[in-house]
Amino acid sequence: MMITQPALKDRSLLGLKELSRDEIESILNRAAHWEAQKEKLVPVLESHFVANMFFENSTRTRFSFEMAEKRLGAQVLNFTAAASSVEKGESIYDTVRTLESMGIDAGVIRLKPSGVLQQLAQKVNVPLVNAGDGNNEHPTQALLDLYTMRKAFGELKGLRVSIIGDILHSRVARSNLWALQKFGADVRFCAPQTMQAPELAEHAPYVGLEEAIDADVVMMLRVQLERHKHGLITSAEDYREHYGLTEERASRLKPSTIIMHPAPVNRNVEVDDAVVESAASRIFPQMANGVPIRMAVMERAMKL
Structure with a gap:
């Protein structure tokens, strides 16, 4: 099923400046639900694939995302620029499109330049989550x-x-x-x-x-x-x-x-x-x- 652009936009998280108070509050409330779960693994995303694409170094943020994804039962692909074609000149856009073509359901992206993530989100057909972009946001x-x-x-x-x-x-x-x-x-x-x-x-x-x-x-x-x-x-x-x-x-x-x-x-x-x-x-x-x-x-x- 093709994802419509409005639905895609609603499911991405690019920043908090444009996100409504109600939407932020719903995320906080849902986090409280997950914190209260006694079971570490609740596989609501069992058939979903997510790629963590880190074009900038990170330890805590990447591991935190990976733990969250695996607790939800998702299949996780971890990508770091140091071990990728990006070092050989492959663009961030091409990397994301490549992983999208392979069938990921969402991408988590951390990168140095500001503004690039917003441009990417308009060109790909999977939800993107901002794990830190330049001096812009870290939602x-x-x-x-x-x-x-x-x-x-x-x-x-x-x-x-x-x-x-x-x-x-x-x-x-x-x-x-x-x-x-x-x-x-x-x-x-x-x-x-x-x-x-x-x-x-x-x-x-x-x-x-x-x-x-x-x-x-x-x-x-x-x-x-x-x-x-x-x-x-x-x-x-x-x-x-x-x-x-x-x-x-x-x-x-x-x-x-x-x-x-x-x-x-x-x-x-x-x-x-x-x-x-x-x-x-x-x-x-x-x-x-x-x-x-x-x-x-x-x-x-x-x-x-």
């Missing part, structure tokens, strides 16, 4: 973040959420901003001048670190240490001193505040080692929440 990360916050506070409306770190290059910050504001959360950014994205200032204010840590949710972003040579930060030690969530700063958080991070964490840079493991930290529960969220997303993509 499943933001969904698991919202899910983590909702579990901690009951609802998202009125929450003050501070996102601290490299906003300029962060697709996590963007997806969280678009989604959280749909639910009435108060989002604030905190970043060194060299890591600010000026175009986002009209959507959420930039504040100093002391104001930022006065929040319900303190979300730290990974410092990409490889950017040192580009002059974005002087050193890891300097970044920790001015923008890191040190033990001293963490001790001044409100008792109800939770600490989040999309991982991997540079311990003792953006978050002190002891803070990663503290009672306020939700860093490892976030990772756990990624599986039911991605189960909900993949079921939505493939179950007709």
Whole structure:
């Protein structure tokens, strides 16, 4: 059966900026259903094939998707650019079309360039799920973040959420901003001048670190240490001193505040080692929440 374009569009997940609040909430609710299942394997997608196409390195996201897909009983093909024809010049489009021709029912894609995924989605006849595209969006990360916050506070409306770190290059910050504001959360950014994205200032204010840590949710972003040579930060030690969530700063958080991070964490840079493991930290529960969220997303993509 040919999939009509409207149905295909509805089943893809390219980003959260254009997704309605109701649709986001339905994914969160379905994730709660999957988290509550005692059986690890519920094969609702037993006859479906999915390709995880990672043109950019990933460990946590890829394994989380694979775990979610296999728990739903799907047949999983894992594709990494390092072991593919992409190294020989095959285009991303041709790679996706090749796998589509072989009969996949959905594709999960992570890639460096922004905007390419949206173009691909218009040219192929299988649902696509964005596992991170450039500096654009990372929708499943933001969904698991919202899910983590909702579990901690009951609802998202009125929450003050501070996102601290490299906003300029962060697709996590963007997806969280678009989604959280749909639910009435108060989002604030905190970043060194060299890591600010000026175009986002009209959507959420930039504040100093002391104001930022006065929040319900303190979300730290990974410092990409490889950017040192580009002059974005002087050193890891300097970044920790001015923008890191040190033990001293963490001790001044409100008792109800939770600490989040999309991982991997540079311990003792953006978050002190002891803070990663503290009672306020939700860093490892976030990772756990990624599986039911991605189960909900993949079921939505493939179950007709």
